Amino acid sequence: xxxxxxxxxxxxxxxxxxxxxxxxxxxxxxxxxxxxxxxxxxxxxxxxxxxxxxxxxxxxxxxxxxxxxxxxxxxxxxxxxxxxxxxxxxxxxxxxxxxxxxxxxxxxxxxxxxxxxxxxxxxxxxxxxxxxxxxxxxxxxxxxxxxxxxxxxxxxxxxxxxxxxxxxxxxxxxxxxxxxxxxxxxxxxxxxxxxxxxxxxxxxxxxxxxxxxxxxxxxxxxxxxxxxxxxxxxxxxxxxxxxxxxxxxxxxxxxxxxxxxxxxxxxxxxxxxxxxxxxxxxxxxxxxxxxxxxxxxxxxxxxxxxxxxxxxxxxxxxxxxxxxxxxxxxxxxxxx
Amino acid sequence: xxxxxxxxxxxxxxxxxxxxxxxxxxxxxxxxxxxxxxxxxxxxxxxxxxxxxxxxxxxxxxxxxxxxxxxxxxxxxxxxxxxxxxxxxxxxxxxxxxxxxxxxxxxxxxxxxxxxxxxxxxxxxxxxxxxxxxxxxxxxxxxxxxxxxxxxxxxxxxxxxxxxxxxxxxxxxxxxxxxxxxxxxxxxxxxxxxxxxxxxxxxxxxxxxxxxxxxxxxxxxxxxxxxxxxxxxxxxxxxxxxxxxxxxxxxxxxxxxxxxxxxxxxxxxxxxxxxxxxxxxxxxxxxxxxxxxxxxxxxxxxxxxxxxxxxxxxxxxxxxxxxxxxxxxxxxxxxxxxxxxxxxxxxxxxxxxxxxxxxxxxxxxxxxxxxxxxxxxxxxxxxxxxxxxxxxxxxxxxxxxxxxxxxxxxxxxxxxxxxxxxxxxxxxxxxxxxxxxxxxxxxxxxxxxxxxxxxxxxxxxxxxxxxxxxxxxx
Numbered sequence: 001x002x003x004x005x006x007x008x009x010x011x012x013x014x015x016x017x018x019x020x021x022x023x024x025x026x027x028x029x030x031x032x033x034x035x036x037x038x039x040x041x042x043x044x045x046x047x048x049x050x051x052x053x054x055x056x057x058x059x060x061x062x063x064x065x066x067x068x069x070x071x072x073x074x075x076x077x078x079x080x081x082x083x084x085x086x087x088x089x090x091x092x093x094x095x096x097x098x099x100x101x102x103x104x105x106x107x108x109x110x111x112x113x114x115x116x117x118x119x120x121x122x123x124x125x126x127x128x129x130x131x132x133x134x135x136x137x138x139x140x141x142x143x144x145x146x147x148x149x150x151x152x153x154x155x156x157x158x159x160x161x162x163x164x165x166x167x168x169x170x171x172x173x174x175x176x177x178x179x180x181x182x183x184x185x186x187x188x189x190x191x192x193x194x195x196x197x198x199x200x201x202x203x204x205x206x207x208x209x210x211x212x213x214x215x216x217x218x219x220x221x222x223x224x225x226x227x228x229x230x231x232x233x234x235x236x237x238x239x240x241x242x243x244x245x246x247x248x249x250x251x252x253x254x255x256x257x258x259x260x261x262x263x264x265x266x267x268x269x270x271x272x273x274x275x276x277x278x279x280x281x282x283x284x285x286x287x288x289x290x291x292x293x294x295x296x297x298x299x300x301x302x303x304x305x306x307x308x309x310x311x312x313x314x315x316x317x318x319x320x321x322x323x324x325x326x327x328x329x330x331x332x333x334x335x336x
Numbered sequence: 337x338x339x340x341x342x343x344x345x346x347x348x349x350x351x352x353x354x355x356x357x358x359x360x361x362x363x364x365x366x367x368x369x370x371x372x373x374x375x376x377x378x379x380x381x382x383x384x385x386x387x388x389x390x391x392x393x394x395x396x397x398x399x400x401x402x403x404x405x406x407x408x409x410x411x412x413x414x415x416x417x418x419x420x421x422x423x424x425x426x427x428x429x430x431x432x433x434x435x436x437x438x439x440x441x442x443x444x445x446x447x448x449x450x451x452x453x454x455x456x457x458x459x460x461x462x463x464x465x466x467x468x469x470x471x472x473x474x475x476x477x478x479x480x481x482x483x484x485x486x487x488x489x490x491x492x493x494x495x496x497x498x499x500x501x502x503x504x505x506x507x508x509x510x511x512x513x514x515x516x517x518x519x520x521x522x523x524x525x526x527x528x529x530x531x532x533x534x535x536x537x538x539x540x541x542x543x544x545x546x547x548x549x550x551x552x553x554x555x556x557x558x559x560x561x562x563x564x565x566x567x568x569x570x571x572x573x574x575x576x577x578x579x580x581x582x583x584x585x586x587x588x589x590x591x592x593x594x595x596x597x598x599x600x601x602x603x604x605x606x607x608x609x610x611x612x613x614x615x616x617x618x619x620x621x622x623x624x625x626x627x628x629x630x631x632x633x634x635x636x637x638x639x640x641x642x643x644x645x646x647x648x649x650x651x652x653x654x655x656x657x658x659x660x661x662x663x664x665x666x667x668x669x670x671x672x673x674x675x676x677x678x679x680x681x682x683x684x685x686x687x688x689x690x691x692x693x694x695x696x697x698x699x700x701x702x703x704x705x706x707x708x709x710x711x712x713x714x715x716x717x718x719x720x721x722x723x724x725x726x727x728x729x730x731x732x733x734x735x736x737x738x739x740x741x742x743x744x745x746x747x748x749x750x751x752x753x754x755x756x757x758x759x760x761x762x763x764x765x766x767x768x769x770x771x772x773x774x775x776x777x778x779x780x781x782x783x784x785x786x787x788x789x790x791x792x793x794x795x796x797x798x799x800x801x802x803x804x805x806x807x808x809x810x
Binding site for chain 2: 049050052053055056059060061062063064066067068070071073074075076077078079081082084085087088089091092095096099100103104144145146147148296297299300303304306307308311312314315318319321322325326
């Protein structure tokens with residue numbers, strides 16, 4: 001039962017990273033791809049109606065983590081206190097900058113919003129990577145299931161490296177999105193960025209194998225012991241290659257899909273690597289939080305299994321509907 | 337401030353109070369926008385249902401009103417979303433032992449909110465804001481209804497969570513945690529129905545008074561007269577109905593919940609230090625916790641017993657029957673907050689009643705004094721809402737989960753989140769929220785200043801250019 005919830009939770013987090021990933025990445029490249037106020041306005045229109053819905057996947061994933069693994073939720077959130085409060089402040093700044101940009105006609109206001117939006121998106125992509133890096137590396141859990149990491153404890157070398165990966169991968173994802181959805185000069189710029197970032201992305205993907213093995217060899221042995229789990233990294237590799245091919249052929253829709261699949265591959269590989277842990281302990285401490293000792297009671301998990309599929313089916317329905325509505329007409333030809 | 341629990345409480349109080357100012361308005365306005373859009377979409381001159389019997393010109397005013405209010409809704413919603421995320425996060429960051437203890441139950445309702453309410457609300461708000469030209473009139477109307485449903489559903493799951501903390505049901509203890517046993521019990525909690533209706537009624541009251549205040553403001557300025565009259569009429573009628581419902585049955589039902597399930601809170605609300613038969617209802621009085629009595633009182637004999645138990649001579653339980661360690665941490669806070677809520681509710685009821693009377697006599701639009709009163713009264717609905725929540729939350733103390741977990745045992749361990757760390761983030765939130773508050777008022781002031789869009793092309797505007805006219809009369 002707990003394993004089923006681990007899988008559902010992993011699926012929701014994956015959906016979050018894929019969906020909010022493109023608007024975070026597009027945001028991080030906002031000032032580089034849009035060179036003047038009008039171009040930037042055009043960029044925000046591409047994800048304006050959907051970014052908020054994308055972010056709801058984060059809230060809903062948090063809610064499901066809380067519901068299914070309350071112990072892991074409370075331990076991770078209190079232990080990573082500074083990181084999470086920082087994420088909150090960035091989410092506040094980013095959301096408001098994007099939503100309130102149109103509210104005032106003053107060019108200074110819009111520039112300020114653009115800068116806040118771009119920087120908070122970039123730092124968020126990085127910080128989410130850092131948080132993920134700490135989870136993979138393991139945290140200094142005590143016998144009571146809690147831990148404390150200082151700000152500099154959070155910023156260890158491995159987590160920083162994953163932070164960089166997060167930033168690069170999401171920027172590439174955002175660039176692929178803008179290449180598809182933006183128009184004119186910015187779209188061409190986004191295309192160039194997407195191609196450039198592919199090489200960095202690929203280099204980091206290969207380069208991360210060694211460091212990950214160094215901090216947590218289980219990540220790889222876990223995959224080796226259960227060979228079917230190798231399907232996840234395989235998805236990532238295939239998608240990465242496909243991304244390059246489609247970029248070369250200017251098949252932008254396919255390229256964006258490949259980029260999304262690459263992220264799916266990365267996140268699921270990570271989940272498959274840490275399972276059955278939910279929050280592994282660092283330094284071979286015996287206090288890892290696993291799907292068994294962190295899960296809520298069986299009754300609660302079973303009850304939630306009744307409503308969850310209904311809610312998610314509805315949510316996916318709204319998403320398909322809204323995306324078809326907004327992405328039906330080519331952007332740029334939209335009535336003002 | 338050396339105790340991390342104190343700082344965690346301060347931070348949650350600050351963030352939840354500031355956050356709630358926005359949902360009060362979005363939940364309240366959501367209802368009225370759905371109504372305005374429904375009239376605009378379904379209204380015809382030959383409808384049998386009188387509220388939908390509208391001329392094209394009236395429908396046009398309803399349509400432009402709905403769009404005006406949606407602009408305010410959208411800004412308020414954005415602030416509500418970004419200030420709401422910190423609350424869910426803080427269950428983990430600052431209240432980790434509470435989350436570990438109660439996650440098996442309240443994780444359900446919080447996850448339900450994310451999955452059922454937030455997706456609905458955010459998807460359809462995006463569609464609504466894209467505009468009727470782009471999505472069609474029918475979908476535009478439906479998305480207004482969906483946004484309203486999402487907002488009220490979200491409120492339902494939050495109240496279900498709070499109701500469980502006030503009156504835990506449907507759980508079983510396993511070791512040092514509680515686990516959900518019955519989903520049905522969780523959603524049919526005695527506490528839930530009245531608290532939900534009373535809370536949503538409070539939010540809708542704010543919406544109604546905001547509508548009335550905006551109408552009054554434009555009428556006093558001589559601007560956007562047709563819009564102003566529509567908002568004002570809908571606002572004052574709704575305000576009267578809602579104020580009455582807040583007192584009976586929802587307020588009455590909620591007070592009985594408290595009397596039945598939280599005698600300590602009830603005694604503190606009413607300042608009953610000693611159990612008594614035929615207890616008087618204290619209109620005014622100051623609680624003295626040292627001497628354990630109310631001072632300088634004006635009271636109605638036997639009324640409290642009657643209101644609570646429908647028997648004049650019934651016995652009301654006092655704080656003397658409860659161990660002092662189980663009293664609310666601050667009896668005066670609970671007592672005065674309750675009186676502020678009830679007192680403001682009564683005054684607002686009188687204002688709404690008088691306004692409806694004038695509307696019926698067709699004098700409301702010219703009565704400048706009444707318009708002033710309406711324009712200035714809406715902030716007090718916010719105070720009444722917040723005071724009501726103060727009664728609920730301060731009244732539940734010293735428990736986080738009533739009777740099961742004390743607040744002192746609910747915070748994150750001080751080894752994970754020391755007091756100093758929490759003070760740092762508390763100050764960060766305070767500064768950030770001060771800035772956000774100023775920004776919000778600035779943006780709302782701009783929307784109000786720009787006003788609703790003038791009548792659409794097919795219905796010619798019946799007011800001459802309003803700005804110079806207003807300037808000339810002032």
